[in-house]
Amino acid sequence: MMVEIGGGDLLQVTLHRSERKTLAITVYPGGEVEVRAPIAASDEEVAARVRRRRRWIRKQKDFFEQFRPRTPERQYVCGETHLYLGRQYRLKVIEGRKRPVRLWAGYIEVTREDTSPDSIRKTLSKWYRTQAERHFVLVLAKVQKEFHRTLPIEVTVDSRRFSRRWGTCHPDGRISLNVDLMRAPRSCIEYVVLHELCHLLVPDHSRAFFRLLDGHMPDWRERKSRLERLLA
Secondary structure, three states, X not given: OXXXXXXXXXXXXXXXXXXXOOXXXXXXXXXXXXXXXXXXXXXHHHHHHHHHOHHHHHHHHHHHHOOOOOOOOOOOOOOOEEEEOOEEEEEEEEEOOOOOOEEEOOEEEEEEOOOXXXXXXXXXXXXXXXXXXXXXXXXXXXXXXXXXXXXXXEEEEEOOOOOOOOEEEOOOOEEEEEHHHHHXXXXXXXXXXXXXXXXXXXXXXXXHHHHHHHHHOOOHHHHHHHHXXXXX
């Protein structure tokens, strides 16, 4: 849910209701804000509590932010490195008749008549999304098979690149995955998919959730850490 916290600023929070008596707010290292509330708590009550705690939430976010390494902003010029499925490739821009983007001998090769950085950026963004639409379905099929549970799942691609939210699970069985995950190793994508599958059964980050995650992927912490290091 989105909470207006003053001055027109909005804060995205993940709300979980359960049989509990108190309302708790957690800020995670990635910047996500989670609220665990009693079933009887209204959205207005939750929003009011978040607003009262906005200074504390900002302080927590700032604390975690200082430990995050910065990825240099991409310039989309020849020789620049780009990640694809955890491997680094150099960008090769070729002026000529438009051809499909291809991986070739350690390069991401882009051939376009318009070789301006903006044109290359748009071309690569479209290519990453196309790759995501194909790979995410394959990863979901693999992880779901190992999950040993039949769930009606549909995976969609979230095109908001460089967002800190890697995945979102929806009550209707849809899982949205950030297109930027295509920069990460497949093992990290598998972790995000399993994380969201577990949320379809356990909506909050309770002990039951982590027991489920541990049972199906004992090394998920290492995968999560690698993901955060690579895509910071």
